[in-house]
Amino acid sequence: MTHELVEQLFGKALANPILDRMDDAASLELEGRIAFTVDSHVVTPIFFPGGDIGRLSITGTVNDLAMIGAKPLYITAGFIIEEGYLLSDLEAIVASMKTAADEAGVKVVAGDTKVVERGAADGVFITTSGIGSIPSGVNISGSNARPGDAVIVSGTIGDHGATILSRREGMVFEVELKSDCAPLGGLVEEMLAASHGIHVLRDPTRGGLAATLNEIAISSGVDIEIEEEIIPYRGEVRAACELLGLDPLVLANEGKLVAFVAEAEAKMVLEAMRANRYGIDATVVGHVAKVESSRPRVYARTLLGSRRIISMPTGEQLPRIC
């Protein structure tokens, strides 16, 4: 497998007029404010139920752009490939990127490949960077949560993390676990069209809902209280967590978002979300409160009324999850 062969493979699979120009940089027309982001992907296994590193690399970057309210538009991809990695697997990965990019309405406009010797990388790593345009008037940030805001999750929690982990452990369930890996640009666009009261959007990837809520609490200087029993989970995720002794709140998600919305607008936003295939199970799971103790905290309340602190997960519970 030569470097040229790989570049041809990618150029062909991802072809579009901008990529085809093959200059050192792509030239694009954009208007207004721009969102710009990056994510490196090192997931293992590279292929998993519900996706693969290719799909993940597109949806991860698309979702990061969408989480500040931007319309995802263009992607670059840097590939680091271990010498001897199967060409047919690379083809499958790039085809999967193309499918995800088409679904998300984005174009891959520049790419780079580096082949390293056997043993210097583990299969393939993909770093994607993305740009999108931020519609005027949109101001979404992790620091915008306000007391009274409703906390909405867009669907079941923990699917991606439970899938990757159970694969690694070689576990098989009767109902197969599947990653939720999906592009959320369309969902966000419909939410923004439905309401001007969306303050925060965040995709709970590494560290799961626990990390995301803690980050928002700290950025915004607020407390967050969630009702533990109403958070939606798939039965098989719950089963996997029980077997493996895991807390689903720290498991990564790759096709879910958390929205903080002005209370009066929550119903409207929820309706808009449920009309989208990636928001069917959207649920209000909690609310924002003023800081109660010396620093911002996230609390989980049970049906019986007891309350516990959800702390920031420390270290990396699941390395190479994305």
Place this chain on the structure above:
Amino acid sequence: MTHELVEQLFGKALANPILDRMDDAASLELEGRIAFTVDSHVVTPIFFPGGDIGRLSITGTVNDLAMIGAKPLYITAGFIIEEGYLLSDLEAIVASMKTAADEAGVKVVAGDTKVVERGAADGVFITTSGIGSIPSGVNISGSNARPGDAVIVSGTIGDHGATILSRREGMVFEVELKSDCAPLGGLVEEMLAASHGIHVLRDPTRGGLAATLNEIAISSGVDIEIEEEIIPYRGEVRAACELLGLDPLVLANEGKLVAFVAEAEAKMVLEAMRANRYGIDATVVGHVAKVESSRPRVYARTLLGSRRIISMPTGEQLPRIC
């Protein structure tokens, strides 16, 4: 070394108001046409005379933007780090990125780090993506070379490639070889201010001048003829090539560019280049001609008048050169 520790290290070293917001994507104000590019860096050794992977990751991306005439502005960086890699080395790499970014006038606005287990990567890999703004009226592309154009190189050829290779071979010269690794955004800006007759800009990295000239010949559908004896080389590069049996024309450069300029403007462009520290040795080394045979070719002419074809380097002469 935890993932959080590394993120703190990067956030501190590269601090700026946009990066500090820590949202999923950076929000930027830009006007007009945008250039967008990506490069993965896997160079070994990670530290080399004249630079390191950190400096290279910034200058490589800055230069790709400059080569379509864009003013480099913002960078994202995705780090893939092998568990156990020295924290002090990471600090040195990030400090070096900061120095290069300051020199180039760009900001690192978003970053991502993934730590993989020992043996799953070789030290550290950095993928940088960059955006820049293309001034109105600028139209630089590898497909714009025209018969009659002067071919200018900005300085000595082969410095980076010869440095990396001799390090790997454990060779020591009396005069130390040094990579030319440098940001060329300022040089390009001054060239564009001096003349509207610049048709092509390209940095001859992987595959060296031989690959770059062949790519331009094919993209533009022209022949290119260069005078082999007037191409500037450092004595120590020439010596290394003789010892190792290498052709300096295929060695990578990381702080040089090739410009194709309308003949009447060549003198003005050359003067502007020589006034910049990265263009002091700029030299006209050849010219563009109409295609002579059945397909575009690059020729080297010797002082004695003989002529040979410079073919596209096949395969990767020097893997992990950048």
